[in-house]
Amino acid sequence: MIDLRLGTTSGIDLLARLRSDRPELIGVLMTAELDTHTAVAALRRGAYDYFDKSVDPQSLFAVLDRCFDRVDLLRDRERAYQELRHAKEEAEAANHAKSGFLATMSHELRTPLNAIIGFSEMMLREVLGPLGKEQYRTYVGDIHASGTHLLQIINDILDLSKAEAGKIDLAEDVFDLRDIMRSVGQLTIGRIHDAGLIQDVDLPDDLPPICGDERKTKQVLLNLITNSVKFTPPGGSITVSARRDSANGLAITVADTGIGIPEADLGRVLKPFEQVDSSLARQHQGTGLGLPLVKAIMELHGGRLDLKSTLGVGTEVTVLFPPERVLAQCPIERPRDAA
Numbered sequence: 001m002i003d004l005r006l007g008t009t010s011g012i013d014l015l016a017r018l019r020s021d022r023p024e025l026i027g028v029l030m031t032a033e034l035d036t037h038t039a040v041a042a043l044r045r046g047a048y049d050y051f052d053k054s055v056d057p058q059s060l061f062a063v064l065d066r067c068f069d070r071v072d073l074l075r076d077r078e079r080a081y082q083e084l085r086h087a088k089e090e091a092e093a094a095n096h097a098k099s100g101f102l103a104t105m106s107h108e109l110r111t112p113l114n115a116i117i118g119f120s121e122m123m124l125r126e127v128l129g130p131l132g133k134e135q136y137r138t139y140v141g142d143i144h145a146s147g148t149h150l151l152q153i154i155n156d157i158l159d160l161s162k163a164e165a166g167k168i169d170l171a172e173d174v175f176d177l178r179d180i181m182r183s184v185g186q187l188t189i190g191r192i193h194d195a196g197l198i199q200d201v202d203l204p205d206d207l208p209p210i211c212g213d214e215r216k217t218k219q220v221l222l223n224l225i226t227n228s229v230k231f232t233p234p235g236g237s238i239t240v241s242a243r244r245d246s247a248n249g250l251a252i253t254v255a256d257t258g259i260g261i262p263e264a265d266l267g268r269v270l271k272p273f274e275q276v277d278s279s280l281a282r283q284h285q286g287t288g289l290g291l292p293l294v295k296a297i298m299e300l301h302g303g304r305l306d307l308k309s310t311l312g313v314g315t316e317v318t319v320l321f322p323p324e325r326v327l328a329q330c331p332i333e334r335p336r337d338a339a
Helices: 011-021 034-046 059-124 134-164 179-193 214-230 292-298
Strands: 029-030 050-051 172-177 199-200 210-213 237-245 251-257 304-310 312-322
Touching: 011 029, 011 034, 029 034, 050 059, 050 237, 059 134, 059 312, 134 292, 172 179, 172 214, 172 251, 179 214, 179 237, 210 214, 214 237, 214 292, 214 312, 292 304, 292 312
Parallel strands: 029 050, 199 237
Antiparallel strands: 172 210, 237 251, 251 312, 304 312
16 A cells, blocks of 8 residues: 655656566555546556545555455465466376377387287288188188287377377378379278279379378378278268369368268367277277277378268268468379380
8 A cells, every 4th residue: 555645756666666566466556635637647657546645544444355355366366377287287197198108108018919810811812821721811811800900009009198198200292192092092902892983093193292291191191091091981972182273282082971970079180099980880990099090190291181971861071282282383203114
């Protein structure tokens, strides 16, 4: 509480100096016969309240009550801020611990799984001799297929954990999207045929090269097409197309005529381990890591993922490489015999 007149200085000036050093200070200006101009000037310079000494002294208690209410409010706000900061730090530590645990467990599980897959493949090929009963061959085939599927899930978990921890590095290179699409097509043609689907690929001949991680871009396309296959009923179609936009870069779109996603769930499916709750979705294996992993890979490239879907009509996923990764004037060198 500071009087307006302090001999050689003004109480308003002193309040302003004190507030500049201690912003949390609650100052009350006191003076006799307070006028509106002085009160406004005091409030503008940092006073929280004022008291006119010429009025009933009991009115000072109302001023002090307001000041103490302000103190309580500031303390509550500071306490809430500290609690929120502590909770945020705990959540971040738990998330890092989770990512580290998943990465460690993924490494530990991959070693025995590779042995299971390798030995079961040798048995299927009967490298060391015939298996004997045909039922054994069926069992070994199931072991190999289940091991391969589990390894794919573990690899996705490991990649997503690395992405969340900021430990994924891009192996930068210049590549042709059409070459990647041909490779992905060889891997997915069997699944598409078995699912009773039709695939259409529309890649322009003048599609420019891309600078980025070729293997991870292949993983992006493989995940998107596999997702479409899983959630498109027989008789449906999958379309893969690409277009160049000078303003936004190069866009690759995978569209299907599948079950679609409710509008309310579009945000959920881009979060790890989330899946749309539908009867058809539950018929397929998966962890809900496909789209989150694609999103993480594209963000590493400085790009983005756009998702559009209509329930019962289909889904359209577009991944966009930024303009700086589209090399219009950088033709890819090819061997003469390949040309």
